[in-house]
Every structure is written in structure tokens, then in C-alpha cells.
Amino acid sequence: MAETGTKAALPEAVRAEIEALRPRYPTTRALLLPALHAAQRAAGGWLPEEILAAVGDYLGLPYSDVMGVVSFYDMFHDKPVGRHRIRVCTNLSCALRGAQEIVAALHDELGVGEGEVTTDGRCSYVHFECLGSCDSAPMMMVDDRYHENLTPEKARAIVRQLK
Amino acid sequence: MAFEPVLTRNIGNPAVLTVDGYRKAGGYQGLAKALKMQPDEVVEEVKKSGLRGRGGAGFPCGLKWTFLPKGLDKPRYLVCNADESEPGTFKDRLLMERDPHQLIEGCAICCWAVGAHTCYIYIRGEYVEPAAILERAIRDAYESGVLGDSVLGSGFKLDIVVHRGAGAYICGEETGLLESLEGKRGQPRSKPPFPAVVGAFGCPTVINNVETLCNLPHIVERGADWFKSIGTDERNTGPKLYAVSGHVERPGTYELPIGIKFQELLDLCGGMYQGRQLKAFVPGGASAPMLAAKMRDVKLDFDTLAKSGSMLGSAAVIVMDETTCVVRAAARLAKFFAHESCGQCTPCREGTHWAELVLGRIERGEGRESDAELMLRMTKNMSGTTICALSDAAVGPARSVIVNFREDVDQHIRERRCPVPPRRFFGEGN
Numbered sequence: 001m002a003e004t005g006t007k008a009a010l011p012e013a014v015r016a017e018i019e020a021l022r023p024r025y026p027t028t029r030a031l032l033l034p035a036l037h038a039a040q041r042a043a044g045g046w047l048p049e050e051i052l053a054a055v056g057d058y059l060g061l062p063y064s065d066v067m068g069v070v071s072f073y074d075m076f077h078d079k080p081v082g083r084h085r086i087r088v089c090t091n092l093s094c095a096l097r098g099a100q101e102i103v104a105a106l107h108d109e110l111g112v113g114e115g116e117v118t119t120d121g122r123c124s125y126v127h128f129e130c131l132g133s134c135d136s137a138p139m140m141m142v143d144d145r146y147h148e149n150l151t152p153e154k155a156r157a158i159v160r161q162l163k
Numbered sequence: 164m165a166f167e168p169v170l171t172r173n174i175g176n177p178a179v180l181t182v183d184g185y186r187k188a189g190g191y192q193g194l195a196k197a198l199k200m201q202p203d204e205v206v207e208e209v210k211k212s213g214l215r216g217r218g219g220a221g222f223p224c225g226l227k228w229t230f231l232p233k234g235l236d237k238p239r240y241l242v243c244n245a246d247e248s249e250p251g252t253f254k255d256r257l258l259m260e261r262d263p264h265q266l267i268e269g270c271a272i273c274c275w276a277v278g279a280h281t282c283y284i285y286i287r288g289e290y291v292e293p294a295a296i297l298e299r300a301i302r303d304a305y306e307s308g309v310l311g312d313s314v315l316g317s318g319f320k321l322d323i324v325v326h327r328g329a330g331a332y333i334c335g336e337e338t339g340l341l342e343s344l345e346g347k348r349g350q351p352r353s354k355p356p357f358p359a360v361v362g363a364f365g366c367p368t369v370i371n372n373v374e375t376l377c378n379l380p381h382i383v384e385r386g387a388d389w390f391k392s393i394g395t396d397e398r399n400t401g402p403k404l405y406a407v408s409g410h411v412e413r414p415g416t417y418e419l420p421i422g423i424k425f426q427e428l429l430d431l432c433g434g435m436y437q438g439r440q441l442k443a444f445v446p447g448g449a450s451a452p453m454l455a456a457k458m459r460d461v462k463l464d465f466d467t468l469a470k471s472g473s474m475l476g477s478a479a480v481i482v483m484d485e486t487t488c489v490v491r492a493a494a495r496l497a498k499f500f501a502h503e504s505c506g507q508c509t510p511c512r513e514g515t516h517w518a519e520l521v522l523g524r525i526e527r528g529e530g531r532e533s534d535a536e537l538m539l540r541m542t543k544n545m546s547g548t549t550i551c552a553l554s555d556a557a558v559g560p561a562r563s564v565i566v567n568f569r570e571d572v573d574q575h576i577r578e579r580r581c582p583v584p585p586r587r588f589f590g591e592g593n
Contacts, residue, residue, distance in 0.1 A: 024324045026238075026364045032346035033329055037288075072348040072505075074330030075288045087289075091250045092449065092495050093408035093481055129332065129499055130250035130449075131289050134408035134479070135415045144291040 008050035010058050014038045018058070028059050032069055035059060036076055045085060046077040074128075082117045082124035084162045086110075087141040090127045093134035102138045103127065105152035109159050123162060166393070169402040170377050171418040173262045180300065182307040185264035191309065193380030197272045198317040200383075205276035209379065211387035213400035218244055218335075218372030219448065219476045220552075221465040228277050230359035231367045239279040240368045242344065242358075243270055243376055245286040245293075246328055246335040250449035250499060251479030254404040255373035257416050259286070259293040262377075263300035264309075267323060269376030271314060272383055274321050277369050281322050285340050288329040297325050332503035336551045337370045339505065350505045351551035374404055395422030399464035403478055409444075410436040410484040422464035428480065429459070439484040443568065447476025449496050450556030452563030453489065473563070488583035489571050493564035494522035500557035511554035514545035518561045525572060528580035535572050538565045 010018075017038040018031055025031060035055050036047065043051050047070060056066040070076040088106060090099045110118055110125055117124040133139045136148030140155065147158055168174075178184030185191065197205050210225030231239060243266070247255040259266060270282045286294050301323050304310040314321050331349045333339040338352035341363050362368020378401060382390050394400040403421035405428055408414045412433030419428065425444060435441055441456040446463055452473040454461065461467060465475045483492060501515040521538055524530050531537075542562040545554045565572055574582050 024322070027345065029346035030344060030364075033327065033343065037327060037329065068348055069346070072331060073288070073328070076329055090495075091499060092445075092492055093251050095492075095495060096409040096481070096483060096487065129502065130248065130252075132247050132253040132256045132287070134251050134253050134406065134481075137408060137414070141289065146292070 008054050010039060010051070010054045011042050014042050015058065029061065031059055032061065032066070033073075036066075036070065040076060045081045045083070046079065049078075052078070080117065080121075082122055084123045084143055085141075086123055086125045086159065087128035087131070088126070089129070089131045089133070089137070089139050089141075091130040093130065094137040094139060097137035099138040101152050102140065102150050102155045105155050106140075106159060109156045123159065166402075166420050168418045169381050170258065170265070170374065170404060171262075171416070173265065174257065175261075179262055179264060180296070182264060182300075182303050182309060185262075190264055190380070191268055191315070193382075193384040194268045194271050194275075194309075195315055197275055197379075197383045198315060198319060202276050202278060205272065205383065208387050209276065209382055212378075212382045212390040213387075213394075213397060214375065214378055214382060214390065215399075215465060216372055217374035217378075217403070217478070219249065219450070221475060224371065224375055227359065227371075228273075228369055230357065231277055231369065232360055235367060237366045238281065239277060240363045240366055241270060241274050241277065241279045241282040242340065242363055242368055242370045243282060243284040244335065244337070244340060244370055244372045245284050245290070246340060247290070247373070247477075248287055248332040248335050249477045249479060250496065251408055251445065251481045252406050252448050252477040253408075254406045254416050254478070256290060256293055257404075258373055258377050259290070260296050263297050264304070265377050265380060266297070266373055267300060267304055267309065269379040270323055271310070271321055272379040273369065273371060273376055275314075275319060279369065280320050281324065283344055283363065284323060284325045285334070285344055286325060286327055287334070288327050290327075294325055294327055301325065331505075332499075333505045333551070333553060336553065339551065340370065341368070348505070350507050351553075353550055378402070393420045395462055395464045395467065398466055403463075405463065406477070406479045407432050407482065408479070409482040410439065410487070411482050412436055422462045422467065424459075425461050425463055425480070426459045428463065429482065432482075435482070435484055439486065441482070442485045442487050443483045443489050443492070445479070445481040445483075445560070447474045448479040449481075449499060450474070450552075450559045451476045452559045453493065453567060454563070455567050472566075474559070486583065488526065488581055489564055489568045490522065490526045490575055491581065491583075493560045494519065494526045496560040497522045497557065500553065500561075504553060504557070508549035508554065510545045510548040511557070514541055514554060515557045517541060518545075518557060522561060522564070525575050526581055528575060528578070530572075530576040532576060534576060535565050535569065538562065 138150045139148045173179040214224040215221040334343040334349040336351050339349040343349035358368045391400045405417045468475045497519040501519040504511045504515045506512045542558040
């Protein structure tokens with residue numbers, strides 16, 4: 001990592017969350033995923049380099065280990081994301097029930113392509129693998145919430161009211 | 164005798180989200196009974212029931228528990244596999260969201276039986292809401308004396324911890340899951356040693372799926388003989404959740420005796436969407452080879468499906484009608500496996516990528532005459548040559564589309580186009 005001079009510390013709330021979990025695990029390393037979830041939430045949905053370094057410092061893990069983990073999982077982001085994260089399922093069950101129409105409507109509504117962030121920083125938008133909601137396909141996940149039995153109109157309306 | 168729901172009997176009763184409500188609905192009686200039995204007696208009862216793992220592999224549950232080494236001075240762990248990520252599967256989410264105490268009770272019974280004092284429920288990261296529901300239920304269970312220093316006043320100590328994943332299909336594989344639980348990349352381990360000997364944090368570990376564990380309170384309460392009276396035969400016993408999606412009138416989770424025929428299940432779902440004709444179905448999640456419509460009378464159990472060239476897997480049944488391009492379906496699943504391959508083993512890393520590429524070009528009408536044979540050769544090299552089963556899983560749809568739908572594949576190549584016109588369902592590329 002680049003030397004940044006001032007070393008970012010983990011926010012107090014994140015540290016408190018990690019400490020509350022510590023007794024649950026026999027190793028410190030097991031705290032890494034929970035710590036990254038907490039840090040990412042506190043940092044606005046993604047993990048800037050200095051936060052990753054701070055997580056590593058706090059848990060006594062090398063930056064390479066932290067980055068190795070972050071790069072492995074789809075839900076950790078080391079690049080800026082929008083204020084809202086839209087994940088549209090395009091796997092088979094959703095595809096059979098019209099996921100492509102939802103995809104087309106969202107491309108049009110958001111004006112960005114797959115994997116991009118809207119220019120106003122409002123939404124990031126990705127195609128996602130099966131989210132376990134196949135009986136209410138097509139569906140998408142906006143931030144932590146599932147939106148099911150979508151129509152293109154419904155998908156547009158949901159995205160439009162995101163601030 | 165008509166089949167009464169077992170695992171889903173509380174679905175639709177929101178009162179069961181609390182310990183009190185769950186007790187009023189008859190809950191925690193199996194656990195109370197188990198705690199009065201010797202742990203070995205519980206293991207024996209579960210073995211006798213014939214319960215096989217509901218996560219995908221179908222391994223006998225009680226037998227798996229007996230692999231834990233005796234006399235080792237190390238803690239034992241139960242890890243509940245709630246990393247439900249097999250495309251088409253959504254049954255565990257239902258169980259966790261709508262009846263979390265049934266799972267807690269199942270975990271507690273298993274821990275008592277195998278002598279574990281800590282259970283980790285590893286739940287996929289995207290299941291934010293189910294994780295929150297489980298956390299609430301666990302808190303309630305601690306406050307009500309169901310969990311903690313003395314489970315139901317028995318003196319047996321038990322902690323249950325919900326651990327969230329972060330988006331990786333491979334973490335549903337037992338040892339990928341363990342790596343992830345330990346805070347690492349979810350790359351599966353070479354076996355042996357098996358998790359029963361060296362599992363979580365280097366300790367003996369039992370890993371069971373959510374639905375598997377949810378069966379335990381009922382087996383203990385009603386007995387192995389009752390459990391065995393449900394199902395096809397001695398090797399395929401008990402109630403089963405079938406998660407049905409795709410082109411049916413009423414998709415959803417259906418609880419039925421294991422071994423119901425596909426056609427009967429389809430009828431229960433209100434038949435094909437808009438009365439169209441059946442083209443193909445996947446009987447057990449994305450990893451299961453696709454079957455053609457002529458197989459509609461197949462019994463959906465472990466052994467019948469294995470004999471029919473497919474598998475029960477997670478019992479996620481994906482139904483495709485006559486407007487579906489099966490090559491496109493297989494290509495989409497190939498894309499999934501290429502994305503989810505962890506990259507450790509060459510046959511999987513390369514094979515899943517090439518399967519996506521070759522199936523994709525066939526579907527677009529750019530396939531070569533040699534492509535079908537190429538796929539058969541390639542998938543053969545991907546089978547049984549890797550650390551974990553993801554590669555074999557990827558072979559399921561990729562090979563079956565060539566074997567069971569050869570005419571569709573040949574037509575794509577011959578006519579240099581996809582013969583299925585884009586429709587509302589499964590239209591334009593993917």
C-alpha cells in the first residue's frame with residue numbers, strides 16, 4: 001500500500017462491534033469478515049485503502065491478507081460505490097421469468113451499464129448471481145432489501161425514489 | 164394417509180418467531196426429549212431414521228456424526244451450512260425467516276448428540292434479513308434459557324453464533340465454508356483430513372445443512388420409524404422441501420414426501436405457465452444435469468435421480484417450457500460456474516471458462532461442428548480431477564445439454580442461429 005502519512009484509525013463504533021464479537025471466536029483472524037462488514041458499512045459501502053490497512057492493523061493481519069479476502073468476495077468493494085447498491089439477479093430462474101426486461105429498464109432508467117456508478121453517485125448497478133428468491137422472480141436487491149416479483153415499471157419506480 | 168407438512172407446519176404462523184410462540188406450537192419438545200436421552204441414543208435414532216443431508220450431497224447424517232474422533236482433547240464444533248447459493252434454491256431462507264427456532268432446536272439437538280458446545284451458523288452475506296431474524300430468535304433463546312450455560316435447565320452449555328459470509332458460492336462447499344469462517348478466502352481444502360477430524364479452527368467439526376438440522380426435532384420427537392415411513396424406500400426417507408421456480412403457474416417451496424414424481428410436483432404447482440408444454444427441467448439446482456420432458460415421471464429422490472443421470476442435489480426444481488432455449492440456459496449456468504470457480508484447480512478454472520465460451524458461441528449461432536464433441540471431451544476432463552465438487556457441478560448442465568438435448572445443439576450449429584425466437588421469457592442474450 002502507499003504510505004499515507006496520517007494513519008486512519010478504525011471508527012470507534014466499528015472497534016466496539018469487533019470487540020463485542022471477539023469472545024465468540026477462538027481466533028482473531030475469524031473476526032476479519034465481520035470486521036470488514038462493519039468497516040464497509042461505516043465507510044459508506046466500500047473499503048478505501050486506509051480503512052483496509054486500519055482493519056489489518058487492528059487485527060494484526062498483513063495488508064495482503066486483508067486485500068486477498070476483500071478481492072475474493074462479491075460483497076466487499078475496494079472501489080467507490082453509489083449511495084445505493086442495486087443487484088439484479090440474472091441467473092436462470094430469474095432469466096426464465098424476464099430478468100432481461102428488468103435489466104433493460106434499469107439500464108435505461110439509470111443511464112449506466114453493468115458494474116458502473118451513476119454520475120451523481122446515487123446508484124451502483126451490477127448483475128448478480130442467484131439471490132435465493134427464485135419463486136418471486138424476477139428480483140433485485142437494493143442495499144439490504146429484496147424486491148420481488150418485479151415488472152420493468154416496478155423496478156423503475158423503486159430506483160426512482162432512491163435518494 | 165395424506166401427508167401432513169412437517170418442516171413447514173409453522174410457516175404462516177408469525178407467533179413462532181418468539182420462543183413462547185414456538186413452544187405453544189409444540190416447539191422445543193424434541194430438544195427436551197433429546198436432553199433426557201444419552202447422546203449416543205440420539206445419534207442411533209438419527210442413523211436409524213435414514214436422514215440424508217439436504218444440502219446437496221445426500222450423505223447419511225447420523226453416519227457423518229460418527230466420524231468424529233473419540234477421546235480427543237479438543238473442542239468440537241457444529242457448523243450449520245446456511246450458505247444457500249445453489250441457483251434455484253430458496254428453501255433454507257424460508258426455514259430461517261419463518262421458523263428460526265426450529266433450526267435453533269435442530270442445532271441444539273445435534274450439538275447434544277455430538278458433544279459440541281459451540282455452533283456457528285454460516286449464512287450467506289446476501290441474506291441480511293434472514294440473518295437478522297435468526298439473531299433476534301437466538302437472543303430470545305438465550306433470554307428464555309434455551310441457549311447459554313444450561314440448555315432447558317439440563318446443565319448442557321451451548322452457544323450459537325450467526326456468522327455472515329460475503330458473497331461466494333464456493334463457501335457452500337464444506338471446507339470452503341470453514342476457510343471463510345476462519346477469516347480467509349473461501350478456497351476448499353484437500354481432503355483428507357475430513358472436517359470431522361480437522362474442521363473449524365483445527366478441531367473436529369460436523370457440518371450440516373439448514374434443512375437437515377430442521378428434521379432433527381421431528382425425528383427425536385416422533386421416532387425414526389415414523390420418519391422412515393415417509394419416502395420412497397429405506398435409503399430415501401422423510402419429508403423434503405422442493406423449491407420450484409421457472410415456468411410453472413405457482414412457483415414456491417413445496418414440502419412433500421421425498422420421492423414424489425416430477426409430474427405430481429408440477430401438478431401441485433398448478434401446471435406449466437400459461438398451459439405451455441414442458442421442454443426441460445433441472446431436478447436439483449444448477450449443478451444437476453438437465454432432463455428432457457420425457458423424464459417427467461421420474462421420482463425426485465436421491466437414488467432414482469442418480470440412476471436417471473441427474474441428481475436430487477438441493478431439490479431446487481427449475482422448470483423450462485417450450486419457448487426456452489436450453490442451450491442458452493446451459494450457457495447461463497456455465498457463466499455462473501466460471502464466475503464462482505475459486506481458481507485453485509486448473510481443470511475447473513480453465514474448464515468452466517471454456518464451457519462458458521463454447522456454449523456461448525453455440526447459442527449465438529457461431530458454434531463449430533466439432534463443438535459438441537469438444538464439450539464432451541472437456542467435461543470429462545473436468546470430472547473428478549479437482550479438490551472440490553464445483554468442477555463436477557459445472558459439468559452437470561454443460562454435459563447434459565449435449566447429451567440430452569443433442570438435437571437442439573446440432574440445430575444451432577447447423578443453422579448458424581438460435582432457432583428459438585426471443586420471447587418475453589428468456590429473450591435477448593444474457
